[in-house]
Amino acid sequence: EDKVVQSPLSLVVHEGDTVTLNCSYEVTNFRSLLWYKQEKKAPTFLFMLTSSGIEKKSGRLSSILDKKELSSILNITATQTGDSAIYLCALPYSNSGYALNFGKGTSLLVTP
């Protein structure tokens, strides 16, 4: 059975801190790993990591895939209050098209 586990489940930091969010997985057929940011509404896409693209960066956010350790990290540097959100990690189910199997998410609160 495919599994996606995120840690920590919640995190409180001060503006300017750097945070690292973790995602570990068990799948029988790895195709990709995706990170989404969810504020009060729709999850918005951040990154997709694949065997041919194991590092992604966009501004203060970056993500790395470690296929040996079956995990990924999402880093946010110089955090801002606008980074407060739930960060979701997801992988396509091994046996179902590209429908996503999500972790429970990490709830990040950045305080002024």
Add this chain to the structure above:
Amino acid sequence: EAGVAQSPRYKIIEKRQSVAFWCNPISGHATLYWYQQILGQGPKLLIQFQNNGVVDDSQLPKDRFSAERLKGVDSTLKIQPAKLEDSAVYLCASSPRPGVNQPQHFGDGTRLSIL
């Protein structure tokens, strides 16, 4: 481009009543997904369509949930009769091309509360 549209945004019903949600994906997107997100959890797949055919409905509680995408564009998800544990946000997502590994785009969801 316009995003995934969902309606209504909120719905409150009593248990044993029925309810329907509507989703209009991004124009041209062949694949459409419905997810259920219970408070404190990640979204969980209910059903996946490719054009107007069902790809995966293995996690859909078929005794009470049904979904259709008759013309391969917009879709409806129905619950009948609703139970207390159905209180959740129902998210619709779409992606452009079938069989290709690409990010899904989500709508804002419908928040369902069962009294």
